[in-house]
Amino acid sequence: MSVIVLGSLNMDIVMETNQLPVIGETLLGDHVDYFIGGKGANQAVAAARTNIATTLIGQVGTDAFGEKILTALKRENLHLQVTQTATPTGIAAIFKLPNDNAIVVLPGANADFAIDVKATNAWNDASIFLTQLEISLATVQEGLQLAKAKGLTTIVNPAPFHSAIVEMLPLIDIITPNETEFAQLIGKELTSDKELEAAMLVWSAQHATRLIVTRGSQGTSFVADNTIQTVPALSVAVVDTTGAGDTFNGLLAAELATGSNFAQAVHLATIGASLSVQKLGAQSGMPSRESILQHM
Numbered sequence: 597m598s599v600i601v602l603g604s605l606n607m608d609i610v611m612e613t614n615q616l617p618v619i620g621e622t623l624l625g626d627h628v629d630y631f632i633g634g635k636g637a638n639q640a641v642a643a644a645r646t647n648i649a650t651t652l653i654g655q656v657g658t659d660a661f662g663e664k665i666l667t668a669l670k671r672e673n674l675h676l677q678v679t680q681t682a683t684p685t686g687i688a689a690i691f692k693l694p695n696d697n698a699i700v701v702l703p704g705a706n707a708d709f710a711i712d713v714k715a716t717n718a719w720n721d722a723s724i725f726l727t728q729l730e731i732s733l734a735t736v737q738e739g740l741q742l743a744k745a746k747g748l749t750t751i752v753n754p755a756p757f758h759s760a761i762v763e764m765l766p767l768i769d770i771i772t773p774n775e776t777e778f779a780q781l782i783g784k785e786l787t788s789d790k791e792l793e794a795a796m797l798v799w800s801a802q803h804a805t806r807l808i809v810t811r812g813s814q815g816t817s818f819v820a821d822n823t824i825q826t827v828p829a830l831s832v833a834v835v836d837t838t839g840a841g842d843t844f845n846g847l848l849a850a851e852l853a854t855g856s857n858f859a860q861a862v863h864l865a866t867i868g869a870s871l872s873v874q875k876l877g878a879q880s881g882m883p884s885r886e887s888i889l890q891h892m
C-alpha cells in the first residue's frame with residue numbers, strides 16, 4: 597500500500613541568528629543556507645525514506661529554485677506528480693534561532709494548481725492521503741474529496757492554521773495540530789498541560805476525526821479509551837527543529853500504510869521526528885525506518 601502527499605514545495609532560505617530583530621532593528625546573522633523544503637515535500641520525503649511508495653502532488657515554478665527542487669527530489673525514492681508554472685517557486689524565509697525557528701512563507705506556485713487525477717495511478721493504489729494548509733484551501737478540499745471517494749484514510753496537518761479546516765472535518769480521519777494549532781482549532785487559549793489535555797478529551801468526544809497533538813520536546817499526545825496517551829520524544833542534541841512536525845506526519849502516514857495500528861504508528865513517528873532535529877535543514881535529518889526501530 598502506498599501514500600499520497602498533496603502539498604507545498606518551497607526553497608527554504610535559512611538564516612542562523614541568536615535572536616529575532618524587533619521592529620525597526622537590523623541584526624547581523626551568522627550564516628545562510630538553501631534547503632529543499634515546503635511542508636508537502638518534507639512530509640513526502642519523510643514517508644519515502646521508510647521505503648513506502650510515496651507520490652507527491654504539488655507545483656513549482658519554471659525558475660531556478662523550481663529546477664533545483666525537482667533535481668533534489670528526483671534523488672529521493674518518490675513518485676513526483678509536480679507541475680511547473682510561470683509563477684515563482686514558493687519560498688520560506690527561515691530564521692533559525694538556537695532552539696527554535698520563525699518562518700515566513702511566500703506560497704508562489706503552491707497557491708494555485710489543480711489536481712490531475714489521471715496523471716498518476718496512485719489514487720487507485722494508495723491507502724493513505726496526507727495534506728497540509730500551505731496550498732490553496734480549494735485544492736486541499738478537492739484532494740480530501742477525491743481521497744474519500746477512493747476510500748483512503750485521510751490525514752490533515754492543519755499548518756499553517758486556517759479556520760476553514762473546521763468545515764472539512766467530515767472528510768478528515770486524522771488531524772495532527774501542534775499545541776498552538778489545536779488552541780486555534782478550538783478557539784481557546786490553553787495555558788497549561790492540564791488544560792490542553794482536558795480540551796483534547798472534550799474535542800475527541802465531540803468529533804469522529806481522530807486527534808493527535810504534537811508537543812515538541814514533550815512528544816505526542818492522542819486520546820484512546822477516553823484517556824490521554826503521550827508518547828515521549830527522545831532526548832537528543834537539537835540542531836534544527838525545522839520540519840520535525842513534517843517528519844512526524846510523513847512517518848505517521850507511511851507507518852499506517854504498512855498496516856501498523858494507530859498507537860504503533862504514532863510511536864514510530866514520534867521517535868522519528870525526535871531523531872530528525874539533529875541536522876540543519878528540514879529534510880537533512882529525516883531517518884530511515886531501520887534507524888528509528890533501533891531507537892524504539
Ligand code: RIB
Nearest residue numbers: 606633634635688839878
Ligand atoms: O514545516 C517546515 C516547513 O515550513 C519548511 O520547510 C518551510 O518551507 C515551511 O513550509
